[in-house]
Amino acid sequence: MPTPRILVLRAPGTNCDRETAYAFERAGGQADLVHINRLLENPSLLAEYQVLCLPGGFSYGDDIAVGRILANQIRHHLSETLQAFKAAEKLILGICNGFQVLLKSGVLLPDDPVTGPPATLTWNSSGKFEDRWVRLVTDASHCVFLQGIERMYLPVAHAGGRFVVPDPTRLTQLKNQQQLAVRYCDEQAGVQDTVLPFPVNPSGSLANVAGVCDETGRVLGMMPHPERYIDPTQHPRWTRGEYRDPGDGLAIFANAVRYFTA
Amino acid sequence: MTLWEVDIYPVEGERDLAAESIATGAADLGLAHALPVATARGYLLEGPLVEADVRRLARELLADKVVERTVVGQLGDEVLQVPPEGTSLCVHVLPKPGVMDPVALSAESAIADFGIPVHRVRTLKKIWLPALEPPRLQALCGKVLANDSVEQVLVGPLEFRQLDVGAPYEFQLVQVPIRGLDDAALEQLSRTGQLYLNLAEMQTIQRYFRQLDRDPTDVELETVAQTWSEHCSHKTLAGRIAYRDETGVRQFDNMLKETIFAATQQIRRELGADDWCVSVFEDNAGIVRFDARMNVVFKVETHNHPSALEPYGGANTGIGGVIRDSLGTGLGAKPVCNTDVFCFAPPDTPLEQLPPGVLHPRRVMQGVVAGVRDYGNRIGIPTINGAIYFDPRYLGNPLVFCGTAGVLPRDKSRKNPLAGDYIVAIGGRTGRDGIHGATFSSAELTSESETISGGAVQIGNPITEKMLLDVVLMARDQGLYNAITDCGAGGFSSAVGEMGEHIGAEVALETAPLKYDGLSYTEIWISEAQERMVLSVSPHQWEAFKSLCDAEGVEAVIIGRFVPTGRLRLTYCGHEVADLDMQFLHGGRPPVVRDAHYTPPAAAPPITAPDVPDFGRDLCGILGSLNVASKEWVIRQYDHEVQGGSVIKPLVGVANDGPSDAAVVRPLLDSYRGLVLACGMNPRYGDLDPYHMAASAIDEAVRNCVAVGADPRRIAILDNFCWGYTDRPETLGSLVRAALACHDVAVALGTPFISGKDSLNNEFSYWDAQGQKHTIAIPASLLISALGQIADVRQCVTMDLKQPGNLLYQIGATRDELGGSHYTLLHGQSGGNVPQVDPALARRTFQTLHQAISSGLLRSCHDLSEGGLAVAVAEMAFAGGWGAQVDVGTVPHTLDTLHEPLSTIARLFAESNTRFVCEVSPPLQPVFEALLRDNQIPWAAIGSVQTSPQLTIVISDGNNARRTLIDLPIATLKQAWQQPLQWQ
The missing domain is CATH 3.90.650.10 (PurM-like C-terminal domain)
Structure with missing residues (x-):
């Protein structure tokens, strides 16, 4: 299998595109930065790629609501393209703003025909943007991106990362299907459903959700930034000797590449 | 045509964060305790819309129905006026006409994508309160709910039935009869026209036009005023100064050149072949060598006066401006990190001690931090360094320093506009925002500044600037232009005037894209609307440049041409509105001549300890003093890790919360070479001796860099002088004394200054109830910002x-x-x-x-x-x-x-x-x-x-x-x- 190609999607206000592409390249992939306008002009472009990544940033300024405008562009113009991409068993990763877009566009969790989107990401309980490192535990044995990863230490940097599902049965269903794939956790314990206090759970996210995958495990959205911890010197306490080499985040990109090369 | 309103409330069980913040703000200022508040954010939609369209937009675009509920109606409908429980009075807050409303612009294009015919959108905030007596309501509106310089408050139901569009502009050439004015009338004209020029300068202009045998047009006068403003020409510090201190008298022909620039020249001479400075005090930012491929650029600007009036907008346009300085250096540097330093009055200043026209320092601080946060985070540049100093003398005149460092390929470090090149404007459109910013920032603030200069305050749109940044860097690497500069203070006037100084320029003002109708030719020329840059593009480059901009959705328009005439010629729809000699414009200003005195303060008593010292309490007291105390609340709101190069974060230690001396980033992800950012400042030392204050600030900035591992032989520094009213010889004297220290210490350390900026006349005047004038001058405030380098960050x-x-x-x-x-x-x-x-x-x-x-x-x-x-x-x-x-x-x-x-x-x-x-x-x-x-x-x-x-x-x-x-x-x-x- 040749080197997998990754389309890192740019929109006005995307700002984590370069370091995300760099992380894919470090993991052995070949990443291109592609503007949303190119994809809207020519949706078939996507077929040339194995991985679609929506990186972090503030697409369209997060004007109106986080991720909303780009999500609507996808809903209006790229739904079929993305369905075909998923059906071809290719991979989609959304980080931070990319996660918000995947969720709001219905790519990650399909809309309920009556009530619409089953979940959302909204303002942090703290009411403000925060950049801090968090502990994470995974809970999705089928998720391609998370293979072999049990725990991670990564930074979050967002104002709108609180995962909300109004219907408790839907939440349980997502949990049972191992779709609540990445959870905030404290130093000792594993997956917990009771909302952990700030700053362990920095957003007040329901069930401590930091990331969600689709039923197939090939689409993952997560608030933390794996591309910000691929080198030891990105760890906040590397001068104290507390780092791993490579950083915890690289495995996510490496898993995506390995899926096509192994 | 119909006008619809969509109000969006949090659903039951979701917190109303905006309401909580209003209640807290009211309590902080002692206006109300536990005020019941409910809020909605709203949209006004104008167009041939039917209810089903509006409901669909509310559902699928404007609101998130998982956490929000909507109320939809046409203006005037009862349904929009149903008060939430515990409230009865509705206050609407809208951006003033002409003020940037980025969300409304985004909504317009997002709605177009639905195929729904909307003509115009405006956003609003709807705030529900209990019935309040008028004085309390007024105080609440003015101090918590809205900022009068950019927002309007409407109490009760909205009465209008259409959104303002602005009347079309009808051309009329305005000439200013100046030739016959006497000195008093010249001074009067300078003041009322917001030109802020002194008499000698007005007389020089008068002479120039007497020789031409005509009166100037308004736009000619404005162009001269902007070019000669303190903000753009630094005429005081680069002027003639007769300085006197306890050691004697010294005459300067150009004070900055003979102190700070001279130090750098001497250091470069001493370095000889090892000189690592590339371009100093020339371009929009200083440039030094980084590695075999790259140079780095660094600039720190102030945005004090706008931040005093509108802290959020002032800070976010401050940071937007300095980012454009980096982007406008050489052929365009990629910004890699920001630094932000603020000076405020203590946030616990009692409300009753506020002079009229002054915002409460707590509100100033919250607004400034939010402004930096929202701009820096959105544009994707990590804010990695900063400091906050508190002193009661910053009450009416807070200081906001914003800085950006960037990387620039070594072969892209020089600009060269060519005769025959198109003058191209790209990025945001021109509006009525920011008129007179350059001249305003050179003046003293008064309690009336808000009413006189409200137009000088703007709100930024970081996404427009991010798009601009992306396209400029791509065009740079493809070699699609010859020069670039930002439209900062003075707008097109400053950008075109500077770029065409040695060539000549012709601009057709009607070709500039406008946000709305109604701008006069003069407003187009001097508008300081944000997120715009001017490039010099050769005809053979234009087609490729234009199609690149189109592909990225960035507007690029030819507004004129550089022509080898040595003149600045402006037209509007074929009418000539200005024709000035570039030499007069850039070299005609009479030299400013000032006296500067420094008298050492009387010897003060030595410091004594109390009879029964409690050193533990002293230590806790100092740790808890505002200048020393943890700034984690601020730091965490900034994204300090975007771009992926973070090495030493502003907070370090076992719990990620200790105060780092400096921040370190790797600007190139495939290299371990690092940039180190730190600063030094101590206004309190200046009260004792500005010389030692300046020396200490340099030492502090450098030692902070060295403490994390920077190589002291590769640290470059910047000066930012913020001083009071320098027409007073003793105020200017203290500044000169600080500049002398900058020279001496820089040379002795071998640490070059590579750029700098001054902001003078930082004083606030007001009149008390008895009609007595009071003036608060800021302490002498010199910020030294240091940009260090480290060969391998793994040694930090x-x-x-x-x-x-x-x-x-x-x-x-x-x-x-x-x-x-x-x-x-x-x-x-x-x-x-x-x-x-x-x-x-x-x-x-x-x-x-x-x-x-x-x-x-x-x-x-x-x-x-x-x-x-x-x-x-x-x-x-x-x-x-x-x-x-x-x-x-x-x-x-x-x-x-x-x-x-x-x-x-x-x-x-x-x-x-x-x-x-x-x-x-x-x-x-x-x-x-x-x-x-x-x-x-x-x-x-x-x-x-x-x-x-x-x-x-x-x-x-x-x-x-x-x-x-x-x-x-x-x-x-x-x-x-x-x-x-x-x-x-």
Whole structure:
């Protein structure tokens, strides 16, 4: 299998595109930065790629609501393209703003025909943007991106990362299907459903959700930034000797590449 | 045509964060306790819309139905006026016409994508309150709900039925009869026209037009005023100054050139072939060498006056502006990190002490932080460094410094506009925002500034700037233009005027894309609308440049051409509206001649200790003083890790919450070479002697860089002088004295200044109830920003203690220097000796310390600054989560006899320069000590790291007598340090 190609999607206000592409390249992939306008002009472009990544940033300024405008562009113009991409068993990763877009566009969790989107990401309980490192535990044995990863230490940097599902049965269903794939956790314990206090759970996210995958495990959205911890010197306490080499985040990109090369 | 309103409320069970913040704001200002508030954000949609369209937009675009509910109606419908429980009165807050409303613009295009015909959108905030008596409601509206300079408040239902569109502009040439005016009338014209030129300058303009035998047009006069403004020409500091101090008299022809620039020239001469400066004091930012591929650029700007009136907009356009400075340097540098330094009055200033026209400092601080946060985070540049200084004299005139560093390929470091090139405007559109910013920022603020100069205040749109940034860097790498500069203060007037200075330019003003109708030719020319840049594009480059911009959705328009006439010629729809000689414009300003005096303050009494000292309480008091206290509340709101190059974060240590001396980033992800950012400032020393204040600020900025590992031979610095009214000889005198120190210390350290900016006349005047005028002048405020480099970031050290059993050293000597210290601030004392710098020793110390760090001898290192040794050790201890035992009896000092108890205070709290505390593991002790001895650095082993989480500081004399001075748990110290600014 040749080197997998990754389309890192740019929109006005995307700002984590370069370091995300760099992380894919470090993991052995070949990443291109592609503007949303190119994809809207020519949706078939996507077929040339194995991985679609929506990186972090503030697409369209997060004007109106986080991720909303780009999500609507996808809903209006790229739904079929993305369905075909998923059906071809290719991979989609959304980080931070990319996660918000995947969720709001219905790519990650399909809309309920009556009530619409089953979940959302909204303002942090703290009411403000925060950049801090968090502990994470995974809970999705089928998720391609998370293979072999049990725990991670990564930074979050967002104002709108609180995962909300109004219907408790839907939440349980997502949990049972191992779709609540990445959870905030404290130093000792594993997956917990009771909302952990700030700053362990920095957003007040329901069930401590930091990331969600689709039923197939090939689409993952997560608030933390794996591309910000691929080198030891990105760890906040590397001068104290507390780092791993490579950083915890690289495995996510490496898993995506390995899926096509192994 | 219909006008619809969509109101969006949180659903039951979701918090109303906007309402909570209003209630808190009202309580903070003592306006109301536990005020019941409910809020909605809303959209006004105008167009041939039917209800089903609007409901669909509400559902699928405007609201998130998982957490929000909507109310939809046409304006005037009852349904829009149903008060939530506990409230009855509705207040609407809307952006004033002409003020940037980015969300509305985004909504317009997003709605177009639905195929729904909307013509215009405006956003609003709807705030529901209980019935309030009119004075309280008015205070609440003015101080909490809205900012009058950019927003309008409408109480009760909205009465209008259509959105303002602005009337089309009808051309009429305006001439200003100036030739016949006498001196008084000239001065009057300067003031009422907001030209802010002095009489000699007005007379020069008058003479020029008398020679031409005609009167100037309004746009000609504006162009001259902008070009000659203090903000754009730095005429005071680059002017003639007769300076007098206790040592004698000195005449300057160009003060900056003969002090700060001269220092850099001397350093470059001494470096010879090793000169690593590339472009200094020429371009929009200074440029120095980084590695074999790249240069780095650095610039810090101030945005004080706009931030005083509208803190959010002032700060976010401040940061937007300095980012464009980097992008407009050479052929365009990629911004890689930001620094932001603020000066405010204390946030607990009682409301009744506020002079008229002044925003409360707490609100200023919250607004400024939010402005920096929203712009920096959205545009994707990490904010990695900063500082906040508090002093009551910043009450009406806060200071906001914004800085950006960027990387620039070495072969893209020069610009060269060519005759025949198109003048191309790209990015945001031109509107009525920011008119007179350049001249306004050169004037003194008064309580009436808000009404006179509201137009000078703007809101930024970081996404427009991000798009601009992306497209410029792509066009740069494809070689699609010859020069670029930003539209900063003075707008097109400044950008085109500067770029075409040595060629000549013709601009057709009607070709500039406008946000809305109604702008006159003069407004187009001088508007300071944000997010615009001007490029010089050759005809053969234009097609490729234009199609690249189109592909990225960035508007690019030819507005004129550089022509080899030596003239600036403006037209509007074929009518000539200006024709000025470039030489007159750029060289015609009469030299400013000023007197500057400096008289040392009368000798103040020495610092004395209380009869019964409590050093532990002093330490906690200093840790909890606003300048020293943790700024985590601010820092965490900034994305300091975007771009992926973060190496040393602003918060470090075992719990990621200790105060780092400097921040380090890797600007190139495939390289371990690092950039180091830090700053130094201490306005309190300036009250004692501006010379030593400036010297100390440089020492502090450099030592902060060195403390994390920067190579002292590769540190470049910037100056930002913020001073009061420099027409007063004693105010200008203190500035000149500081500039002299900048020269002396820079040369002695071999640390070049590469750029700088001044902001003068930072005073606030108001009239009290009796009609008496009061003026508050800011303290002399010199910010030194340092950009260091480190060959391999894996050698960096941080300030947190690492390992019990390790040895602690003080490097550098403590002197009897408590003047301006936080110890005296705490005890309300004045006087004492101001900290001085021994530059030769400082240079040696920095180089030796760097050798120690790059040889891996240090586990941690922290500079000594506010609060001296005691504060430094306390910070290292609680950041590292370990205790420390320190004996101050051994600290290196320069006093022969130490008189108790003053000497103990000095040992603990003196703020002498060029000092560090270093942690060394015992096996490395001999190597480290030998290095210090060989280089004749003052040093002493002062203690060790302890497992027990307790800071114990003792003093022993030579006879084994020991006295405990401080013995406190590190948790207590940390609490004292974190608590004051731990805002929600």
